[in-house]
Amino acid sequence: MELNILTLCYIIASVTFIIGLKMLSNPAKARTGNLVAAAGMTIAIIGTIFLYEEEGQKLGNYGWIFGGIAIGAIVGTLAAKKVKMTAMPEMVSMFNGMGGACAALISIVEFNHLAFPVIPGSTEIVYPGAAVGHVLIIVLGLIIGSVSFAGSMIAWGKLNGKVKDFSFKGQHLFNILLLLIILALSVYLVGWMPPQAKLIFFIILALALLYGVFFVMPIGGADMPVVISLLNSFTGVAAACGGFLYDNKVMLTGGILVGAAGTLLTILMCKAMNRSLTNVLIGSFGGGGTTAAAAGKKEQGNFKEISVSDSAVLLSYANRVYIVPGYGLAVAQAQHVCHDLEKMLESKGVEVKYAIHPVAGRMPGHMNVLLAEADVPYEKLLEMEQANEEFPSTDVVLVLGANDVVNPAAKTDPASPIYGMPILDVELAKHVIVNKRSMKPGYAGIENELFFQKKTSMLFGDAKKVLQDRVGEIKNL
Amino acid sequence: MQTFLDWITQHQQIIYIVILMIFVGIEVIGHVPSVLHTPLMSGANAIHGVVIIGAIIVMGKAEQDNYLALILGFLAVVLGTINVVGGFVVTDRMLEMFKKKKER
Structure with a gap:
């Protein structure tokens, strides 16, 4: 009876995961979708704690389980509530790492369960009857x-600047x-x-960790x-392995669902940047970029x-202004001031819109989240295709801390590492004001x-400060 | 070869689930607008926190004198919960902002 209820719990949870994901991909229903999935997860967790049994044996160690859940819940909630909106991507990465570690720990414990001493009390161990499929999954x-x-x-670490890009010659070969x-x-084991076997198991663990490090190390921040x-x-796939291990359908569905959806999402993101996945993973941005930067420096320079006051005048006497926000805006936490500027200009009869590149910020959609935080109305955010149609009839484009997404080299220079990436054609507008901290190249490392x-006119300085000054200037006009 | 085929027959249910779920996963998010990429990734991140169930099972099965299993299991439960709870809360925070401006 109880096991039947647990089965029911798992079915409900699996369905909520699917519905939740479906709703998450629809702007109007996304929030409900998240709650639906969370409710399903709660049902599955509570069901497992109280109803799960193996060979008629219920789970024990309730103190440990509830203690662990309490600690995890408090830490998780605090971390999620405290984190600044700009630091969202690294938070997601952090939580993802926790899930991965959890899966690895489960494997370690389960592997130790396989071992039996040759004679009771002996340190010599054997692995009787460990089924190949079972070990493989572990x-x-x-x-x-x-x-x-x-x-x-x-x-x-890379996203919050603690870890620098690092690569050495032949790293790809080393990784392979x-x-x-x-x-x-693994095959031998x-x-x-x-x-x-135990020694080999832990060598595999160490090498896998090392591989994870070297796999991400050479990939650029962008x-x-x-x-x-x-x-x-x-x-997701690691979680699904757990599902195989315990013949647990909800872990399997949840894990595979995320594995498949995550893979597709990865491909969609690559598409938004017009790059192939292999290109992202193997062709490191930095390498090709430096040569292009060097070549660029020779011919240009002026x-x-x-x-600030000139730019204020230019903006307030324009008819239509487009703001192109980039990561610089996010770093400077300038989204609220940016919204002030927009309101100020609107009150002067200027039409202000935002042009959002699909990969503006650190993650696709990141910039929308940031601007939404500052109460910028949804209708003011235009996607790249729409914005590109409007640029020719735009008086001033204000580029705030964006760089690679407005680089015309993506269209004109086949040697450029970002060649082929769709960009915002801001050069079609009558004036372009670029607000940057310095002339330093962006993430792609190119001029x-x-x-x-x-x-184009350049305005150097921290996005937030410059914007504040500019709002002040416009007020005085 | 024989063992492999046996294995497939034995686990056919699970294999069916895997194949169907792959298609469901792809189908379900196929038409996501790029605006929602980040919240979607974050939401999916919370869902794979379902690995916590494995951690609970490991923890609950651990013998009282098996300290290694107890400690690792406990750690797994803590990390898994952080993944689940943090993931859902962060996603909700992101989406809350989308909602606010809708009402205005």
Whole structure:
């Protein structure tokens, strides 16, 4: 009877996961979708704690279980509530890593369950009757979980600036070699279960962690969202391994669902940047970029600066202004001031809209979240295609801390590493004001010829401060 | 070869689930607008926190004197819960903002 109820719990949970994901991909229903999935998860967790039994044996150690859940819930809630909106991507990466670590830990414990001493009390151990499929799943869960954990931690560190890009010559070869060693060891372990299986198991664990680190290390910051999305689907697969292990349908459905959806999402993100996944993972941005930057420097060099007050005048006498927000805006926490500027200009009869590049900010959709936080109305945010149609009839485009997404080299220079990426054609507008902290190139590490064009004016400084000054100037006009 | 085929027959139910879920996963988010990529990723991230169930099982099965299993299991429960709770809360926070401006 109780087991039947548990089965029912799991079915309900699986369905809520599917419905939840479906609703999450619809702007109007997204929030409800998230709550639906959360409710399903709660049912599954409570059901497991009280109803799960194996060979007639109920679960024990309730103190440990509830203690762990309480600690995890408090830490998780605090972290999620405290985190700034700009730091959202690294938070997701962090949570993802926790899931990966959880999957790896389960594998470690389950592997130890396989071991039996030859004679009671002896340190010599054997692995009787360990079914090949069973060991295979344990090892798979270990590898995927550890790679996901280590990779997510590096991605987290990279996004908040604690870890710098790092790559060495032949790193791809090294990575492939590492992966091959891991695979070879796994095959040996699973197929033969040698007496020193435990040692091999932990070597695999160490190498998988190392692989996770080296896998993410050379990938540039601009590609981090893609990597996080990929690691997200990895963790999904690791969770599904747990489902195999316990013949637990809800873990299986949830895990595979995320694995598949995450993979598709990864591909969609790559598409938004017009790059293939292999390109992101293998062709590291930095390498090609430096040569292009060097080439760019030779022919260009003259750019025009504009003062805050001049830019204020230019903006307030325009008919139509487009704001192109980028990561610089997010870093400077300038979304609220940006909204003030927009309101101020609107009160002067200027039409203000935002042009959002699909990968503006650190993650697709990140910029929409940030601007929504500042109460910018949804209708004012235009997607790239719409915005590109409007640019020719736009008087001033204000580029706030964006760089690569407005770089015309993506269209004109086949040698450029971002060649082929769809961009915002801001150069079609009558004036372009670029607000940056310095002339330093963006994430792709390449020079932006837009900055040297005649209609472009540069305004250096922290986005927030410059915007505040500008709002003040416009007020006084 | 024989064992492999046996294995497939034995686990056919699970294999069916895997195949169908792959299609469901792809189908379900196929038409997501890029605006929602981040919340969707975050939501999916919370859902794979279902791995917590494995952690609870490991924890609940651990013998009282098996300290390794107890400690690792406990750690797994903590990390899994952080994944689930944090994931859902963060997603809700992101989506809350989308909603606010809708009402205005």
